[in-house]
Amino acid sequence: xxxxxxxxxxxxxxxxxxxxxxxxxxxxxxxxxxxxxxxxxxxxxxxxxxxxxxxxxxxxxxxxx
Numbered sequence: 543x544x545x546x547x548x549x550x551x552x553x554x555x556x557x558x559x560x561x562x563x564x565x566x567x568x569x570x571x572x573x574x575x576x577x578x579x580x581x582x583x584x585x586x587x588x589x590x591x592x593x594x595x596x597x598x599x600x601x602x603x604x605x606x607x
Contacts, residue, residue: 567594567595567598570592570593570594571592571594571595571598571599571602572602573588573592573594574588574589574591574592574594574599575588575599575602575603575606577591577592578599578603579606585599585600585603
């Protein structure tokens with residue numbers, strides 16, 4: 543029987559990293575929307591330039607309208 547030892551500190555570190563990545567993604571989506579709205583960029587180009595997922599950028603644009 544294999545038992546893994548729970549590492550509380552590692553769990554906290556992983557959760558902090560995931561939250562940081564989620565925050566970065568949210569900021570990238572927000573920046574992509576600014577490019578689309580203010581600079582008339584296409585959603586595809588804005589998502590690519592901001593390293594944001596295209597589907598989430600499009601969804602955010604639909605929700606904003």
